[in-house]
Amino acid sequence: MSDFGGLPLAAVFTPNPDHPLTWTGLIxxxxxxxxxxxxxxxxVLSVVLVRGIADRKWxxxxxxxxxxxxxLTVSYGGAQLL
Incomplete structure (x- = not known):
């Protein structure tokens, strides 16, 4: 007997066993x-600096x-943790 008076319960989310939900994935x-x-x-910084003053240094x-x-390096590192 169900605690909810015999009502059928909705399906429960089960994660993909090949890709478990972990703290590493979240981080x-x-x-x-x-x-x-x-x-x-x-x-944005590149556009602002190039369109800035005329006598700029390298x-x-x-x-x-x-x-x-x-x-891009940080993004690549984060993608490798997924």
Whole structure:
């Protein structure tokens, strides 16, 4: 006899046994999202620095792509944890 007066209960979510839900997967997903945010920041920074003042030094051209590369590296690391 059911505790709910004989009502049939809805199906219960069962995770895929090939991809169990773990803390590592959650942390990997959060790192992936953080890396994507860094990439977006790098793209915005690149556009702002290139469209900035006319007499800029070489660092204005380099810092944006370096931040994009760092964000891609973080994103790759997070994707590997998934």
């Amino acid at each position: 990997g997903f959060l790192i992936l999202i953080f890396g994507v945010c860094i990439v977006i920041l790098g793209v 660092g204005g051209y380099v810092i944006g792509p370096v931040i994009i590369l760092f964000g």
